[in-house]
Amino acid sequence: MSTSPTLSPDHQASLIDGKAFAANLRNQIRDDVRTFHDAHGVTPGLAVILVGNDPASEVYVRNKAIQTHHAGMRSFMHMLPETTTEEELLALIERLNKDSEIHGILVQLPLPNGLDARRVTNAIRPEKDVDGLGEINAGRLSIGLPSLIPCTPLGCLLLLKDQLGDMRGKHAVVIGCSNLVGKPLSLLLLAEGCTVSIAHIHTQDTAALARQADILVVATGCSGLVRGDWIKPGATVIDVGITRITLDNGKTRLVGDVAFDEAVKVAGRITPVPGGVGPMTIACLLKNTLSAAKLLVTGKAE
Numbered sequence: 001m002s003t004s005p006t007l008s009p010d011h012q013a014s015l016i017d018g019k020a021f022a023a024n025l026r027n028q029i030r031d032d033v034r035t036f037h038d039a040h041g042v043t044p045g046l047a048v049i050l051v052g053n054d055p056a057s058e059v060y061v062r063n064k065a066i067q068t069h070h071a072g073m074r075s076f077m078h079m080l081p082e083t084t085t086e087e088e089l090l091a092l093i094e095r096l097n098k099d100s101e102i103h104g105i106l107v108q109l110p111l112p113n114g115l116d117a118r119r120v121t122n123a124i125r126p127e128k129d130v131d132g133l134g135e136i137n138a139g140r141l142s143i144g145l146p147s148l149i150p151c152t153p154l155g156c157l158l159l160l161k162d163q164l165g166d167m168r169g170k171h172a173v174v175i176g177c178s179n180l181v182g183k184p185l186s187l188l189l190l191a192e193g194c195t196v197s198i199a200h201i202h203t204q205d206t207a208a209l210a211r212q213a214d215i216l217v218v219a220t221g222c223s224g225l226v227r228g229d230w231i232k233p234g235a236t237v238i239d240v241g242i243t244r245i246t247l248d249n250g251k252t253r254l255v256g257d258v259a260f261d262e263a264v265k266v267a268g269r270i271t272p273v274p275g276g277v278g279p280m281t282i283a284c285l286l287k288n289t290l291s292a293a294k295l296l297v298t299g300k301a302e
């Protein structure tokens with residue numbers, strides 16, 4: 001068991017600046033895109049499909065398009081009406097699968113009722129599945145083969161590697177077991193040599209388990225779930241949750257799954273919300289789009 005450092009009464013965790021890290025990563029991708037273009041005459045292209053008009057999704061999708069252009073890649077937006085049928089959506093994906101100008105395809109989730117997200121996600125050609133959510137990429141990740149890795153877990157992993165370096169033997173506790181974040185991130189941490197515990201809705205004493213974590217990742221969507229006394233002194237805390245709350249004065253604010261004001265007094269390092277994992281998600285989408293283009297054009301992975 002690793003020992004907990006004793007903290008001074010005025011201890012403050014250091015902030016893991018995902019916003020700055022993501023900006024650096026995007027600059028590096030931009031350079032790599034230029035080198036790739038010079039070598040092969042190909043500009044990586046990302047197609048983003050949004051079905052329906054959820055205002056939050058529209059903001060994300062617009063951000064993705066802006067950052068894609070910034071990185072020197074081409075962005076193809078497909079805004080489809082709420083009434084789109086599964087057949088129409090599958091036909092669009094099939095067309096994009098065959099389009100040699102498109103290297104990455106992303107269908108923004110959640111989809112409107114009546115559209116089968118699993119079926120739609122699986123229709124994306126695995127080589128272009130830059131969200132890494134199709135069964136081929138998920139399966140490859142689970143057995144340690146090269147794959148496109150879901151963007152949010154990849155972003156968390158890059159932050160952790162930058163902060164901690166070698167993670168072998170560390171106890172990582174992941175709270176939340178979704179196919180989007182918790183499950184793939186657990187597999188990535190396992191591959192880094194962590195001892196991984198996964199807590200979920202049926203876990204009996206999540207607080208007690210969390211207190212054993214050298215690395216605590218929280219991805220539940222329950223704002224403020226993790227309190228200060230759930231955290232081992234000095235632990236590294238990654239907060240994946242993003243919830244928009246409305247304050248008494250009518251303004252809104254983004255909060256994470258970790259009670260930040262409490263956690264910052266105990267943790268060694270912690271990601272803020274906003275400015276932590278969120279910006280890494282989009283940067284990793286660009287990273288995956290470039291990886292997909294390299295593989296499709298040269299037949300070689302990174």
Ligand SMILES: Nc1nc(=O)c2c([nH]1)NC[C@@H]1CN(c3ccc(C(=O)N[C@@H](CCC(=O)O)C(=O)O)cc3)C=[N+]21
Pocket residue numbers: 060106107108109110131151152242254273274275276277278279280281282
């Ligand atoms: N197929 C699919 N892939 C996704 O990756 C996907 C998706 N569907 N559906 C929706 C969620 C959400 N998501 C975010 C991306 C960036 C921020 C982000 O940049 N957040 C900023 C704040 C942004 C703000 O102010 O609203 C931050 O945390 O600092 C947040 C959330 C990707 N998603």
